[in-house]
Amino acid sequence: MSLPPTAEAAADDQTYAVVEEEHGLSPRRVGPVVMDIRNITLRFGGVVAIKDISFDIREGEIRAIIGPNGAGKSSMLNVINGFYHPQEGEIWFRGEKRGSMKPHEIAKQGIARTFQNIALFKGMTTLDNIMTGRLTKMRRNMFWQAVWSGPAEAEEIEHREKVEKIIDFLEIQHIRKTPVGRLPYGLQKRVELGRALAAEPQLLLLDEPMAGMNVEEKEDMSRFILDVNEEFGTTIALIEHDMGVVMDISDRVVVLDYGRKIGDGTPDEVRTNQDVIDAYLGVAHD
Amino acid sequence: MFLTDPFFWEIVVSGLLAGVMYSLVALGFVLIFKASGIFNFAQGVFALFAALTLVGFQTGQVPFAHLLSWITGTSIHTWGSGMPTLVAIVFALLVMIGLAWLVVRIVLRPLVNQEGIILFMATIGLAFVLEGTGDLMWGANVKALDVGLPQGPSDTIIDATGMFVDKLEISAAVVAVLLVVALTLFSQFTRMGRALRAVADDHQAALSVGISLETIWWIVWSIAGIVALVAGIMWGAKSGVQFSLSLIALKALPVLMLGGFTSIPGAIVGGLIIGVGEKVFELYVGPMIGGATENWFAYMLALLFLLFRPQGLFGEKIIERV
Numbered sequence: 001m002s003l004p005p006t007a008e009a010a011a012d013d014q015t016y017a018v019v020e021e022e023h024g025l026s027p028r029r030v031g032p033v034v035m036d037i038r039n040i041t042l043r044f045g046g047v048v049a050i051k052d053i054s055f056d057i058r059e060g061e062i063r064a065i066i067g068p069n070g071a072g073k074s075s076m077l078n079v080i081n082g083f084y085h086p087q088e089g090e091i092w093f094r095g096e097k098r099g100s101m102k103p104h105e106i107a108k109q110g111i112a113r114t115f116q117n118i119a120l121f122k123g124m125t126t127l128d129n130i131m132t133g134r135l136t137k138m139r140r141n142m143f144w145q146a147v148w149s150g151p152a153e154a155e156e157i158e159h160r161e162k163v164e165k166i167i168d169f170l171e172i173q174h175i176r177k178t179p180v181g182r183l184p185y186g187l188q189k190r191v192e193l194g195r196a197l198a199a200e201p202q203l204l205l206l207d208e209p210m211a212g213m214n215v216e217e218k219e220d221m222s223r224f225i226l227d228v229n230e231e232f233g234t235t236i237a238l239i240e241h242d243m244g245v246v247m248d249i250s251d252r253v254v255v256l257d258y259g260r261k262i263g264d265g266t267p268d269e270v271r272t273n274q275d276v277i278d279a280y281l282g283v284a285h286d
Numbered sequence: 287m288f289l290t291d292p293f294f295w296e297i298v299v300s301g302l303l304a305g306v307m308y309s310l311v312a313l314g315f316v317l318i319f320k321a322s323g324i325f326n327f328a329q330g331v332f333a334l335f336a337a338l339t340l341v342g343f344q345t346g347q348v349p350f351a352h353l354l355s356w357i358t359g360t361s362i363h364t365w366g367s368g369m370p371t372l373v374a375i376v377f378a379l380l381v382m383i384g385l386a387w388l389v390v391r392i393v394l395r396p397l398v399n400q401e402g403i404i405l406f407m408a409t410i411g412l413a414f415v416l417e418g419t420g421d422l423m424w425g426a427n428v429k430a431l432d433v434g435l436p437q438g439p440s441d442t443i444i445d446a447t448g449m450f451v452d453k454l455e456i457s458a459a460v461v462a463v464l465l466v467v468a469l470t471l472f473s474q475f476t477r478m479g480r481a482l483r484a485v486a487d488d489h490q491a492a493l494s495v496g497i498s499l500e501t502i503w504w505i506v507w508s509i510a511g512i513v514a515l516v517a518g519i520m521w522g523a524k525s526g527v528q529f530s531l532s533l534i535a536l537k538a539l540p541v542l543m544l545g546g547f548t549s550i551p552g553a554i555v556g557g558l559i560i561g562v563g564e565k566v567f568e569l570y571v572g573p574m575i576g577g578a579t580e581n582w583f584a585y586m587l588a589l590l591f592l593l594f595r596p597q598g599l600f601g602e603k604i605i606e607r608v
Contacts, residue, residue, distance in 0.1 A: 081494060107496030119491035121484050132484050136496035195495065 031059030040089035067256035110202035122181035133198025303455035305561020330535025337518030382511030540588035546601020
């Protein structure tokens, strides 16, 4: 048997995958399209927030949505999770066209998300916050819940175990019982990620998971995102402003500007796309 | 020394029991405020409406009898001898749950994501509409409500301690304790409780974890309706079912300011403090300043709390970060 993959081998993804397979490990695989967004147009009165945008998200990939401020990135995420209803276009999820659905129904379908400016339940503890993520998975009806016995209790314990695993995974054991309102910003972001993970989502939407973080916190968060993707095979769509991070962790990037799509492809393709460079650096008008 | 004065203790006990009655009303406010951030001005009218409906079912009144007679030219006001009390209570419960559903569909749903103050205004409108509807349905006359609760002074207590305690108020206390225990268990130890607290904290986040706002609101307003029914029964049995029942809501305000708008135990303790406070104040300070202090004591106490501890005794401190 040969040596485990070395740092040199890891530098090259292809080699890394081959070596992994030799060792009987399954390398990360990107599967078929899990979400297909077709010709979405979203208007607020006369303002067109998103204009005729199409792209897809493949199973198991990390898909980034980037663009300057006001490009329609957050609106796009809000369309995917059902906060906004686009005037035109279709969304296909797992091979089925999605009708008009409410956000809580979409959450039950397996789409979880975090928010740009943290939407945690501030009065609750970390543990309770992450437990709310399990609500879609709980089956016992209200009557059992109300009498709090037998089956409902067993179910609670089962969910609690899953949540403890997530807490371990995100390394937030020490703040398990702390009300999240008291936590520093970086940890709140992590708890929010934990709540989204607790739903065991098929598709995880992250709205600027690293906004306002320092370098160290950003590195931690990047590591968690990659780990989630690799260990649980979770499909992730994320919005991020830090180009360095985006280019490092994502498989494919879609670039929006003024509500239109101006680029789509691997980080390398996007980096060399003239439209994208223009959007970010400005164009000389002569 | 006033502590050895049996009259003092009688005042304290009757104050405590009156306080329980205030707490019953305040509870309804707290529930809705906790789960939706709405101060429901209509809570008092809810109690009135619930009591009216109960009496109506009990005595076999035809709802909208005057209106129906006017339209059809007949004069049918009753449909029989009425229902047994327990059946009537069950039906009144169903009406309150139906009412909660209507409120969510007609009032709350179009106002999702609006400011708290706008929702508050909507509940003022709701109070007027419901009051009018109640009059139209069951008539505006004062009605007696008898649900078979014991009335009058308790002989056992008089014999044992020499204190005069109304049996009805004892039942009210027992009911209030049961209600609070049930509500606390419900909101602390169940999935529904966690969902309730989540909705109160953040609408968007609640939706994103798969909680249906409408279902939660319906449940909360139904519970508030049930609490209103209990309060309506107790107050109705005490002083008759009449329009002034909706004004007991005003007495609940100082209770809430004392206890804090977000705390169920706060509503209870606040009610007890006000109940005892106003009786004792009337007894010892009243004669010095000309009496009739019971009308304003609660509000003065609330004012003091607003000055020194605006979040109340048990409420969450509201911190705005800029």
